[in-house]
Amino acid sequence: MNDLEGLAPEQVERISKARERVIDSIGKNMDLYGITLSIGHLYGYMYFNQGPVTLDELSRTMGMSKTSMSTGVRTLLDLKMIDKVWGKGTRKDLFEVVPDWHQNFSDYFSIKWRKAVEGNMAALSKSLNEIKQMKSEYADEPGMEQLLSTDEVKIEEAIKYYRWLLKLIEALETGKIFELIPKES
Template sequence: MKELEGLTEDQRNKIIQARQRVIESIGKNMDLYGITLSIGHLYGNMYFNGAPATLDEMSETMGMSKTSMSTGMRTLMDLKMITKVWGKGSRKDLYEVVPDWHQNFIDYFSIKWRKAVEMNSSALMKSLKEIRELKQLNEENQPLCELLIKDEEKIKEALNYYHWLLRLIDSFETGKIYELIPKEEKDF
């Protein structure tokens, strides 16, 4: 790391130790949200990297295979946590971290939540259609209709939740969430 050149060994070690603690914390945090620990560590390392890096450089830094590194980079790009950048005189792809933690959170959860909403809403709508058809075919069977009405209400409650979740996602993506919960800049 060029930025650490010119420092004493003790200074370098203290900076590296402090960074490693943060990188480990980022990795564990991302692991909680379904991203592997190693990809979390990759993001953490890139976060502290002083310049855009190639797959080879990050592979060497982290001691990961180029295949694993490529998979990790692709995952982080899909989550919009890193971007591919142009580097003068470089034929290899360069990657740098998107340092906006608020936007990273929004992008990650928006992507995951939208996918879940689509999948679950589709299953709920299919079940709702089947229940309504069954209810229509068995109008004379009072106990069955009562059961189907209860199930229909439960499914409608779930669909209302997913409709609310879409509105929440929209508030993240449009930035309206910050009207309710403004970003803060604290001096720790």
């Protein structure tokens, strides 16, 4: 991390130790969200870096292969936690952190939740249509009407939940969530 050049060794050690503690906590926090610890550490290293970095620089700093760095960087790009930036005089790709943790949280959960909600809603809709079809097919069979009606109500309740979750996702995506729960300044 080039911002430590010119400092006394004991200063570098103390600052590095404090940063490592934060980087480790970032990694552990991101691990809770289903992102590997190493990708969390990668984000942490990039967070403390003073400007954009290349895959080669990340690989050297973290002691990991360029392939591992590439995979981690691609994941962070997909999650909108880092950006690919242009650098004058370099032909290598440069990457830098998006330092807004609130936006990172919003992007991460809206990306993950939207994908899950869309898949779950499709499955629920398909099952609801099948239940309704069976209700008409088995209308004369004792007990089937009640059984299918109970399942229909349960599926409709699940659909209501997912519609609510879509509203939460929209609030995250639009930033309206911060009107309800303001960021600290």
